[in-house]
Amino acid sequence: MQLKNLITDANRELYKRVTENLPIQFKKSNNNSWGSNKEEKRIIISHCETNHPEASFTHELLHIDTQMQGYRRLRSGLSLNSAVLEQLPFLCEMIDNEFQHHKMYSKFLQLGYPPHEFYNDADAQADQYVSNGIEAKGQSLTSITSIYFTLIAPGGSIPSERIATLKNEFRKYDQGAFRERFDDIDKIIHAWTVDSTYHAERHIIDVLNVLGCGDTWVSYFHNAENFPQDGFFTTRTFTIDDINKAYASK
Structure with a gap:
């Protein structure tokens, strides 16, 4: 090629x-x-x-x-929540990729490309992937939300009518335990998509708070050497001493 x-x-x-x-x-x-x-x-x-x-x-x-245009990629982070710390690499990669997709999709269409060509060929299996996710019981909020992000990703091969049907299934997942979280995600993504700027911090913070990440810091670099100036906190600020204390007995 x-x-x-x-x-x-x-x-x-x-x-x-x-x-x-x-x-x-x-x-x-x-x-x-x-x-x-x-x-x-x-x-x-x-x-x-x-x-x-x-x-x-x-x-x-x-x-x-x-x-x-000004969007800064999410690379790594630190958290006082040990479960979140373990998930941060995955969360950063997922949110980073999907946030960019929502921002650039309209330009893709304006250039004349069809919606189903926005992703690679594997997108043909997206419907099955999402359906399997809904059928899997006992998933955590983070896990089920990552699948929900696949469903609401702009463009792709899933028809709009099918997306609406699957969104309803997500809202019934685990007897509706995460219904309000999915609604919040929809609102955040809409706000980000129509935001005239490329500064995503406040929208990303909103997503991480919906996921209950607690005291977390997200970095624009692959390591924490520039903590805390080269990143942002989701809630209150904390220090390296706070991190050391949080994991001292672990």
């Missing part, structure tokens, strides 16, 4: 904007998926076989464009 063959009239201006200051390194993926990462001196876009390579390439360009 050659980069030059993926640049067309539809995405040419986007490509020029993204690469104005940073070159793209286009390489084959080692995990059978598309991905992108903006580094200090380059942009890395990894690719794999797909039925719609141009749309997949444009999807990754839009990720980079979203970040260039």
Whole structure:
């Protein structure tokens, strides 16, 4: 797959904007998926076989464009809640990816690409994945919410009527135990999508508080060396001493 063959009239201006200051390194993926990462001196876009390579390439360009517009990626974090600390890598990756998708989807459509090409080919199994999740009993709020995020992700292969049906099933999950949480997630995502800025902190804090994360700090870097200035707290602030005390007996 050659980069030059993926640049067309539809995405040419986007490509020029993204690469104005940073070159793209286009390489084959080692995990059978598309991905992108903006580094200090380059942009890395990894690719794999797909039925719609141009749309997949444009999807990754839009990720980079979203970040260039001011969105800051979630990378890691710390928490006084040990259960949350264990889940933070997963939570950061999930929220980071989905927040970008909701922000960039309208641009994808404006460029002329169809909704079902917004994700890679594996999206064809999204309906089954979500259905299996609803059928699995005893899931935690975090686990079931991660599946709910898949359902409400913009675009994709699940028809709108089917999405509405599955949303009702989520609201009945565990006798409606998480109904209000799902409603809150919908409101937060809508507020983020229509936000004229790319500053996502307050919306992400709202999601983490819906998930009951408690005293947590989220970092824009892969480690906590720049604690606390290069990240944000979900509730009250805390210190490294507080963290050491919280885990001293564990």
